[in-house]
Amino acid sequence: MPQERETSAVLTVPGHSAADAEHAERNYCGYREVVRNSFKQWYKNNRDSWSGTTTNDRVTHFAIAAAPTGEDQPGSGPARVLDIGCGRGLQTASLAEWLEAEVTGLDLLDVWDTPDVKNGSIRFHQGDFLAFRAEGLDLLVDNGCLHHQRREDWAPWVEHGRKMLRPGGVWVVSVFLSPDGEITPHPLADGRLNWWLTERLVTELYEANGFRFTGSLEIDRHFEYEGHQLKYLTLSFVAV
Numbered sequence: 001m002p003q004e005r006e007t008s009a010v011l012t013v014p015g016h017s018a019a020d021a022e023h024a025e026r027n028y029c030g031y032r033e034v035v036r037n038s039f040k041q042w043y044k045n046n047r048d049s050w051s052g053t054t055t056n057d058r059v060t061h062f063a064i065a066a067a068p069t070g071e072d073q074p075g076s077g078p079a080r081v082l083d084i085g086c087g088r089g090l091q092t093a094s095l096a097e098w099l100e101a102e103v104t105g106l107d108l109l110d111v112w113d114t115p116d117v118k119n120g121s122i123r124f125h126q127g128d129f130l131a132f133r134a135e136g137l138d139l140l141v142d143n144g145c146l147h148h149q150r151r152e153d154w155a156p157w158v159e160h161g162r163k164m165l166r167p168g169g170v171w172v173v174s175v176f177l178s179p180d181g182e183i184t185p186h187p188l189a190d191g192r193l194n195w196w197l198t199e200r201l202v203t204e205l206y207e208a209n210g211f212r213f214t215g216s217l218e219i220d221r222h223f224e225y226e227g228h229q230l231k232y233l234t235l236s237f238v239a240v
């Protein structure tokens with residue numbers, strides 16, 4: 001399976017000086033290391049309870065239903081898919097299998113552990129989403145990655161993905177749904193952020209960056225935390 005590695009991220013904010021951009025880049029790289037080290041420990045200790053769950057299957061089914069038809073062949077499925085923050089790559093394989101598509105799994109860590117697929121194809125790329133380059137993609141799937149990013153990176157994140165999608169392409173994103181309607185960060189002891197988000201916030205974020213909302217699904221996690229029944233919120237957006 002081809003594997004590539006990439007480490008640099010480019011973040012520029014319009015209207016800021018080169019020094020500001022350099023500072024933002026250093027900050028971003030620092031936080032990305034926090035995220036990478038945090039997930040590394042969780043995977044190493046087999047604490048990745050999110051991998052291969054039935055809640056993930058529901059996100060996969062939602063993504064398949066939301067996927068656009070092929071650009072050149074009406075009636076066919078999407079040809080090129082990016083699985084952002086693919087982790088073990090199980091969903092990467094399911095997407096290839098079900099959509100018969102060419103799917104790239106992208107993650108900061110090379111922890112993929114994926115069965116062979118009979119339909120479509122999969123490849124993996126180790127690196128940061130903001131440093132990944134592609135164009136003309138049909139479908140982006142982000143199951144559980146955006147909600148670990150810093151708030152100031154959300155807009156550049158969505159903007160970056162928009163540039164990789166063709167017009168009419170679709171982005172499916174699944175996040176922690178805020179149980180109390182508040183947008184709050186819930187940092188872990190190691191510094192990784194777990195943002196609780198709302199449908200309104202995510203929709204406004206995407207619609208401000210070249211997308212139109214097309215659907216959403218609440219997925220029960222069957223997990224109680226501080227008196228709240230936690231859920232995921234999965235949304236789809238089409239690139240306009």
Ligand SMILES: C[S@@+](CC[C@H](N)C(=O)[O-])C[C@H]1O[C@@H](n2cnc3c(N)ncnc32)[C@H](O)[C@@H]1O
Nearest residue numbers: 039050051085086087107108128129143144145
């Ligand atoms: C909660 S896990 C979800 C994994 C997978 N999507 C799943 O549902 O099983 C989030 C993943 O995102 C990856 N990740 C976080 N920030 C990332 C970034 N900036 N670029 C690429 N991957 C990232 C982490 O390494 C981790 O594997």
